[in-house]
Amino acid sequence: MTDAPSSHPGWVEQELYGWGRYPRIGSLVARPESQRGLVAAATSAASNGDSSSGLIAHGLGRSYGDVALLRNGRVILTRRLDRMLAFDESTGVLRCEAGVSLEDLLEVFLPRGWFPPVLPGTKFVTVGGAVANDIHGKSHHADGTFCDHVNSIDLLLASGEMVTVSRDQHSELFWATVGGIGLTGIILAVEFALRRVDGPWFETESIRIRDLDHFFEVSAASTGFTHVVSWIDTLAKGKRLGRGTFSRGRHAVGNNQPVGKGLFSKLPLTVPIDLPNLVLNPFTLRVFNEVFYRKQWRAETKGLVHFEPWFFPLDVIGNWNRGYGPRGMIQYQIVVPPDPEHRAIRTVIEGIATSGMGSFLAVLKEFGDNAHGGLSFPMPGVTLALDFPNYGKPLFELLNRMDRVVAEAGGRVYLGKDSRLSKEMFQQMYPGWQEWKAVRDEWDPTGRFQSELGRRLGLVQGPVDKAEEAA
Amino acid sequence: MSEDVTENATEDQPGRGCAVVLGATSPIAEAFCRRAAEAGYSVFAAARSAEAAAAIAADVSVRSRQSTGSCAFDALDAATIEAVFAQAEQELGRIALVLVAFGDMGDVGGADVGGAGELEAARRVLDVNYTGAALASEAGAGALLRGIGGSQTGDVPTLLGIASVAGDRGRQSNYAYGSAKGGYALYLQGLRNRLFKLGVHVVTVKFGFIDTPMTHGMKTAIPIASPDAAAQALLKAARKGTDVLYFPFFWRFIMFIIRSIPERLFKRLSL
Incomplete structure (x- = not known):
């Protein structure tokens, strides 16, 4: 019956997890319907429990690991804050609440000739999450990150006050919030610029890649394309190391032919239940990678394609993450700085190929020169993203070894996808972390905003650390 | 404006x-605002807070490029309810659709049966959910009658009133709310009868x-529908001329069963 009492923000016990479905962590969860409700929930969190229990915002749960999770703490779901507050038709500048998704933006604005400034590999992310993880996409070398298009951010601070931060206003807090994984405050609204496009179509080219050197060759020759990405076969060793398919494209000009509505918006396929852990094993991974490589049987193909399957090949299958079974999956994304001999990236790909744990899909791409410092991930160099079934200890040992290779090369791991990086490795990988933390601590001296990842990496103190310090 | 024959085309x-x-x-009413705009209506949003209503109107207008308006009202003050319709007509023209969506679950049914706090809480629940909703519907009906014959699309002007399954049978946990909603459902039934021949x-x-x-956070074996699905069901009911809408549809059967339990048994249960 409809008689649960609740006109005020209710906190309920709930288990949450990221897109990797590992780890899974129970917390007290609220889902406010408005900015006012969110502020009320944050305030009630402060007065209800000891403040050391912490608070973190959580959008659509597409970060893979524990960046938006919090044990023994409180989590505020922002997905119902999805109002578009103002739009300037002449400049494409939109002001919207943090829970608006990129899917929402595409649905509302693409028919009017506007495109999100940056699109990652899925459209099911919120604008707040896009800022907090400073997301990037295929066009990083041309367009930078999402935050390069952000004018200002409305932030709920630890003090309960709201501030608007921008490059001119509290700029140190603006830059700490860009890629700041939610630890500087709760993002309430964002103002950013959309991009003018003629339609949903992309001119694309696909090129079969023989090996790693060939990848870098093609990548260097692709400067005329705003969007590039490549899929590689992580099981290929020796001479074939790095083989795969290079894909590049740009917005088609002058083609505004619409597509039938709902062609891609409805999910025709879904993984309704957890597949058994065994479904993805070394053998099936080998077959998949082989097939994926052979699919590009011509050396080069060209075509005009709709952006959706090109940008979001996996969004077509609802809950594809469940294919990895109840154990969940680990996503590992790294970037290493440019090196004429490509030693570090070769070592990492080799290490994975030799381990036999393979990866379902591996993505390789060169970033542009744009970098933001702080905890923001993108930096000049080449980035590799891999999915692993969560094999547990042997996988963690492999990734720990890879971490050392990456750190020594001056590279880093993407925090928005992480669930296992060590504090020591993190500190080597993000040399700007202390300055970032100094800004964070100044705006949140009592450590109200926390996350599992933040505690693990020593960015915030959990209740246990605090108790130890007191003793 | 109301003289403009092209309306919000x-x-x-x-x-x-x-x-x-x-x-x-x-959430259901907000989703309804978005869906109604998408279907070609201009939207006037009224809520207790002027600021919240304005945010919804802004969102609807950014998303749909339809004209929108907003204002605050107090469900306990009939003058403010009438003012909503007057302002909507003045700003956006002919009123073709009215949704009465406000309500207050209140907090009645504690240990203190008949206590002073209980009486005050019950009065508020009755006033908002019955008197307020009934007067809003009456005023809304008047506004719809004024707009009769103005439709270019041949739509029948429609009032949607959100009663509740809680109004289908009195229960210990929410009988103040349930009785107000049950009474409101009767009011709507009478109004439907009266307005039928008026179009x-x-x-x-x-x-x-x-x-x-x-x-x-509720754990239930019964599936929970999204607010957007509920909003689409509302628009569909208006289009099809449904009299009594249960949504999701199987609640019609659930409530049929609950109404069929003999009172001698029902009074012992805690459903």
């Missing part, structure tokens, strides 16, 4: 007149579990 579709939503901040349609709406703050 866009390039894509003819204008359908204005949809007025009272209690626009509920205005009335839909009585009874929602089951919808994914709102009320049900967030």
